[in-house]
Amino acid sequence: MANAMLHQSVGSLQLLGNSGIHGEVGNNSVRLFPKGFKVQIGFSKGGTYSSGERKCSIRASASQTSVVNPVLSPSNNDTHESRKKSNEAALILIRHGESLWNEKNLFTGCVDVPLTKKGVEEAIEAGKRISNIPVDMIYTSALIRAQMTAMLAMTQHRRKKVPIIMHNESEQAMAWSQIYSEDTLKQSIPVIAAWQLNERMYGELQGLNKQETADRFGKEKVHEWRRSYDIPPPNGESLEMCAQRAVAYFKENIEPQLLAGKNVMIAAHGNSLRSIIMYLDKLTSQEVISLELSTGIPMLYIFKEGKFIRRGSPVAPTEAGVYAYTRRLAQYRQKLDEMMSN
């Protein structure tokens, strides 16, 4: 079964073969000029993943989809039950940029090390790329480099809503962070910090440099820990263990938000994000080991009707390219343009 997505406005035609491996089978550029032009692509077969056949076909229809009025203004949240199923929600994944230990070539893991100047710039760049994509909720790990990445990125966002970090570590923390204005609440984006989104815990390797580790444990062992799926370093986590807690958190806490139509951003780390992508894209353990996530470059997924559709990396504002990934996102951007010109 093949998925084909026609992107609107200036877009590219991407044909993906689907049998557990998402490769680009063909990539053709298509230029569509009018903004209002919309194309609906449907699956050529019923939605099962068990078929071993590979087929590519596109069906283009000019009818409107049953997409919700995409311009979700902050004051009228969608409460209609009937909208839930056809809701489309954006999911942004951002891997933080360079940390001070990356720069020194030390194994970091869960040690709470902040960003370098470069890491700060990467976060700001990432923010520019997502400045037109709606964000209703933010999830980060408990580590400062991910939280700073999220906060710095959001300073670039055009919508100007205010991210507010939720505190529930104690009764007092909750009471102390209470907000007493409805209007202010509506202009806020809750930020939830979760250790389950932390980087993979590297045990006794944390703080060691590559040479030290090779000396202490032997080069082969180290290679095994770094590149295997299920062999943990001493007192540490394997990628499998990291995946287990990150994906469980995602399914229990984040997916319901997407189901309810909330647009979500996750700012986290290489291994926790790979694990989530493994779940979103249904990768095998072999595939996930070789998956590399660029730092500071956001990944966009559209969650629709229970499925995650990968949309790649949103382009930087100066790059010509896809204008908007879906009609709903195009309208959101249009609304931002109007807001800014008033």
Place this chain on the structure above:
Amino acid sequence: MATAMFQQCRGTIQLNSCDDEWGSCKKFRNYSLRFISRGFAVDVRLPTKGSFISSRSKLHLVHALSSHSSLVDPVSSISDGANDHQKNISESALILIRHGESLWNEMNLFTGSVDVSLTKKGVEEAIEAGKRISNIPVDIIYTSSLIRAKMTAMLAMIQHRHKKVPIIRHTESDQAKEWTRVFSEETERQSIPVITAWQLNERMYGELQGLHKQETIDRYGKEKVHEWRRSYDIPPPKGESLEMCSQRAVSYFREQIEPQLQSGKHVMVAAHGNCLRSIIMYLDKLTSLEVTTLELSTGVPLLYMYKEGKFIRRGSMVGPTEAGVYAYTESLALYRQHLDEMFQ
């Protein structure tokens, strides 16, 4: 009793007159001096014994001695951390930084303890602050538990010349402690622990949190709002008075931070307007009236030297392009020299 400090290199002589009994220290005179040779060290001692009971206010002259003071070799004390035998005579630096503009500052909303982050401007202020302290030793950092203070500290430290790595300490659970362990001695030595404490949070503003200044006046009346904002001991509904904020911030300072300074550690505190004022009230022995009128610039670090149990205010540190005090004390000058050598 007056204190006067000679600072090395290009410096200023500041003559203070202190009223006793928790009075204020007023600057009587401020003279600019230019010392060209770096090696010249001057030690100044108090001309009278340290009693605070006398009610006389007197301006004393300065004794200048050309002998080296009994300051610790600053370079080794800085790189080693605590040297026990030097406890009584070492001098440690205390930097206070108030974070810059937050997103709600920009929107004119009462923030209090709501965890709101910095604006672009606030980020720049933090980086600027970092440039000003890039030559002052830092061994340990304290911040509040709010992101705007933590980010300010982290952004400031990116500018620091010594290139040590701040590492946030996690104690919220056993797992957190276990998961953030560092397994290399060498790496630990190159680390600066960062401790987050809710006791350093901004004053909790209760039912005013999130309200716009106009909204609040409409809801409660202009006078009441003015009272809450400017009084010492009247809290807004469900909130803290400045006194209450002071109480928890200063006791945290005395219990946790002061012992670090006593053991010769150089400390940086990145926090908020009200909790820093409260701490300054304690350091400078201000009255409650004085503290309510004390304004702290955002993003401009304040330096204190802790020596022999006393806090000596050294003012705001100049930006690297401004001519001015080159170093506040001999030990700081030597530290800077050490950094210069490191980077040649």
